[in-house]
Amino acid sequence: MCGIIGISSNKPVSASIISSLKKLEYRGYDSAGIATLFEGEIKEVKSEGRVNTLEQNFDLKNLKGNIGIGHVRWATHGIPNSVNAHPHSSHNVSVVHNGIIENSTILKKYLTTKGHIFKSQTDTEVIVHLITENLKSNELEEAIKKTLKQLHGSFALGIVFKDIPDLIVGARRGSPLAVGYGPSENYLGSDSYALKSMTNKITYLDDGEFCIIKKDQVLFFNEDGKKINKKILELSSDESSYDKGDFKHFMAKEIEEQPTTVKTGIKEYVDKTNSDINIYNFPWNINEINSITLIGCGTAYHSCLMAKYWFEELTQLDISIDIASEFRYRKNRFKKDTLYIFVSQSGETADTYAALDLCNKNNMKTCAVVNIIESSIARDANFVLPIHCGPEIGVASTKAFLGQILILYILALKLASLRNEINQKIYKEKIKDLQKLPNLIEKSLLIDNDIQAISSTFNEAKGSMFLGRGLSYPIALEGALKLKELSYVHAEGYPAGEMKHGPLALIEDGMPVVVLAPRDSYYKKTISNMQEVIARGAKVLLITNKSKDEIVSENIWETIEVENINDDLLPFLLTIPLQKLAYYSALKKGYDIDKPRNLAKSVTVE
Numbered sequence: 001m002c003g004i005i006g007i008s009s010n011k012p013v014s015a016s017i018i019s020s021l022k023k024l025e026y027r028g029y030d031s032a033g034i035a036t037l038f039e040g041e042i043k044e045v046k047s048e049g050r051v052n053t054l055e056q057n058f059d060l061k062n063l064k065g066n067i068g069i070g071h072v073r074w075a076t077h078g079i080p081n082s083v084n085a086h087p088h089s090s091h092n093v094s095v096v097h098n099g100i101i102e103n104s105t106i107l108k109k110y111l112t113t114k115g116h117i118f119k120s121q122t123d124t125e126v127i128v129h130l131i132t133e134n135l136k137s138n139e140l141e142e143a144i145k146k147t148l149k150q151l152h153g154s155f156a157l158g159i160v161f162k163d164i165p166d167l168i169v170g171a172r173r174g175s176p177l178a179v180g181y182g183p184s185e186n187y188l189g190s191d192s193y194a195l196k197s198m199t200n201k202i203t204y205l206d207d208g209e210f211c212i213i214k215k216d217q218v219l220f221f222n223e224d225g226k227k228i229n230k231k232i233l234e235l236s237s238d239e240s241s242y243d244k245g246d247f248k249h250f251m252a253k254e255i256e257e258q259p260t261t262v263k264t265g266i267k268e269y270v271d272k273t274n275s276d277i278n279i280y281n282f283p284w285n286i287n288e289i290n291s292i293t294l295i296g297c298g299t300a301y302h303s304c305l306m307a308k309y310w311f312e313e314l315t316q317l318d319i320s321i322d323i324a325s326e327f328r329y330r331k332n333r334f335k336k337d338t339l340y341i342f343v344s345q346s347g348e349t350a351d352t353y354a355a356l357d358l359c360n361k362n363n364m365k366t367c368a369v370v371n372i373i374e375s376s377i378a379r380d381a382n383f384v385l386p387i388h389c390g391p392e393i394g395v396a397s398t399k400a401f402l403g404q405i406l407i408l409y410i411l412a413l414k415l416a417s418l419r420n421e422i423n424q425k426i427y428k429e430k431i432k433d434l435q436k437l438p439n440l441i442e443k444s445l446l447i448d449n450d451i452q453a454i455s456s457t458f459n460e461a462k463g464s465m466f467l468g469r470g471l472s473y474p475i476a477l478e479g480a481l482k483l484k485e486l487s488y489v490h491a492e493g494y495p496a497g498e499m500k501h502g503p504l505a506l507i508e509d510g511m512p513v514v515v516l517a518p519r520d521s522y523y524k525k526t527i528s529n530m531q532e533v534i535a536r537g538a539k540v541l542l543i544t545n546k547s548k549d550e551i552v553s554e555n556i557w558e559t560i561e562v563e564n565i566n567d568d569l570l571p572f573l574l575t576i577p578l579q580k581l582a583y584y585s586a587l588k589k590g591y592d593i594d595k596p597r598n599l600a601k602s603v604t605v606e
């Protein structure tokens, strides 16, 4: 949700902080700021807008100091402006924060009675003054420990001190925070992506921990202030993934990467020689599991819904799904024989992490399907199934969606086999079909021109519908989300059979409606629903799969035919035109495709 960086070095840090903040902008970009310590003074500069604006507004090259912190913001409390931008500073403390302080109002009242003056509307500013107040009567570590215990809510913090000019304090509860190690400097960052250009040696803080970072030393403490040792991870230095290459946008690159990422996912889990699936170290006896609950947010929730159809198709397991922000507050009935699966690209989504934490506290079986294996959700689940897509930088998820549903499909196949609920011949056929996917996705990616021409109609309309049945329904939801979050026009995914129960009233002359009608068992029914909207003036974009049979309807505005594969796997191919539709709509509007307004790549606050 916000991005944090801190550097303690033997040389000036402002340039490195600014370049790291640019890498962190995918986490939030409505304002930015930096603070350095130099000759006993805290020098703080910040402004509304992107990091580039900060560079244009201030002479950062001459911002001296070998210690500093930086921040890119996604506003939670207080509008995006330079006053509410981080860092926030008192006369002797400066803080950058990612998270939400839930008791900030009470703390603000208390601190005001102590004479502290507040300048911003943010919750973060109470942290600054609380530390300042606690430092009056405590040594540093004691003051930090006391402050953290007084804060309710979530935080990842970077803190510098005017009177202690050789260190940065980091602290974590509920929002991710990492430490990086350099030759004559050390780092603090929201995630490895921010630190990877400077080091591949990383340590992740766990909830309740804090650290003291000097240029040549890093100390870790638990919430009681006791010194602890932490593991140093060596991360793969795959810098190429963090580069757009010849593409105009990360999203364009990530759409085109899908044949490769799907191939990688298949390679990771499929034993081609024996036509079998390997899920190593599955920690439970298959007889211990009689139901599955899948939990996620946004696109990850659509992956859960997609998986529900496959699990029901392939196994006798009871399957339920839930949106994480609902699940975490529901009166859940936890069952020992249920496997809880948490789907998350970033592995840091606050609602999904909170749902996992709730299941862990109830000693449930938990499995994470994630892209970032060093993430909090991956680290705290009993079992992890990585999707192996490489970094996904575009805020709108594309390759990670295909990666998520691929791994969930593979898991459904494997569990069906282990439970003897699938004929082994069919099982092996389906595994063989899987291996055709990358090439068919490649072919489906070639539809560029048709889609570019169609996209303007969606831009000019006041709204659109995306309809599908069965396995196509989750794809309809995902397609609508892509269009909404990229071109800021209203789009609604809906079960095709549900239109007559109300939403048909929305249909008016010229309204664009996407109908996903592959020639599967739902085809005829979906075509009838399509005719219902055409009869009321809708401009239908029909997305189906190639067939020698004619389509049973006239007055279809446009048709896109994807390649053929068994019904189970058609959702992978149907997704591609919808990703491209959203991309070209936003491109035509000139919007920021990789960083759409109001959004962030990882929503680490609730």
Ligand code: AGP
Binding pocket: 297, 298, 299, 300, 343, 344, 345, 346, 347, 348, 349, 352, 395, 396, 397, 398, 485, 600, 601, 602, 603
């Ligand atoms: C999808 O395009 C969005 N970026 C958003 O819905 C995202 O899928 C959601 O916030 C969940 O993120 P996660 O997969 O990292 O948990």
